[in-house]
Amino acid sequence: MAGVGVGTGAMNSLLGKLTALLSNEYNLLKRVRKEIQFLERELSGMRVLLERLADMEEKLDGLAKGWRDRVRDLSYDMEDCIDRFMDRLGSGDAKPKFMKRTARRLKTLWARHDIATQIKELKARVMEESERRDRYKLDESYYSATRTVEIDPRMTAIHEEVKGLVAMDGPMKHVIALLMDESKELKVVPIVGSGGLGKTTLAMEVYRKLGSGGDFQCQACVSVSRTLDLVKLLKDILSQINKDAYKECQSWEKEQLIREIKHILTGKRCGVYR
Structure with missing residues (x-):
């Protein structure tokens, strides 16, 4: 069973919100949608490694713990960013009047451009941690040790x-x-x-x-x-x-x-x- 530990819970919560953000309820800019889809794929891979690390908590070295903690902090920052965006965008009244509708469009347009900038910055941090993960060879170090293989006589x-x-x-x-x-x-x-x-x-x-x-x-x-x-x-x-x-x-x-x-x-x- 996959472990739940430091960083895993934060990542699970973040991935759930990224999925919600990609739903049709939020009118994202095309380039932002692509960036979020990229983040969802990259973070899903990170979650797999976090679960392995959670299963081996007592055997982790300093590099693995440092990477895990940075990814946890990154998850919190991304979740805060998404929460703010969702709050600002909101759902609005079902039938707003013309002036209210125009003001809302301007507000949401600004919000969508604002999240584009923030997502770009967060993407850079995600890619940095992905590169660090490869540099540290964390998958190689902690993947084989957590797997037990039953030999099939066939x-x-x-x-x-x-x-x-x-x-x-x-x-x-x-x-x-x-x-x-x-x-x-x-x-x-x-x-x-x-x-x-x-x-x-x-x-x-x-x-x-x-x-x-x-x-x-x-x-x-x-x-x-x-x-x-x-x-x-x-x-x-x-x-x-x-x-x-x-x-x-x-x-x-x-x-x-x-x-x-x-x-x-x-x-x-x-x-x-x-």
Whole structure:
């Protein structure tokens, strides 16, 4: 379970307000909306690291604590800025008279330009902390130490070339025929049976056969452990279907990973094996 500690609560509150600010209720300038969307993505990645640091509070060194505290203070400053903007913009009367409406437009126009300046300054601070995070190698230092990986016994079949299989050719052709059906609908082909019958081996042989024949534009083979880590699974898929996107995804959360994978796979014939 993700930890909640110094900085995490402030970041959660801030991200909630950024989401509210991006709603249609607030008529943001176009460039401000883009800046806030950037901040939301960048801060979501910072939150992931803050949660890891919260899980390791007693093991943090001075660099990690300093970075965490600066991000916490930055979160408070950003939240104050957003609160002031929301208060000034308000919602107004439902049917104001002409003069009141004109005055309100001038007031909100000034408020929108004012927040543009403040957001620009806050963005510079966010980027500074992101660069400092990379310089300190905080992800590298604290990511591996907080993860426990359960080894799935099926992994041996995924990385092993199997030779001399008995009675595998027929089932493999049958599964391939189901997958290569001309229908454009999504297909799920389950391979069921009791342990030791070679289900994973069969799936891997289908994967290798279709991969060598160029039948699919992209493929991914993953192992789903008994304790599912969905973010790790999505990153595993992304690493196999688009290495360039994978290099950028280390701080992404589930929703952003799903959007990127969906974007990459749209319009392609793909296979995912597990």
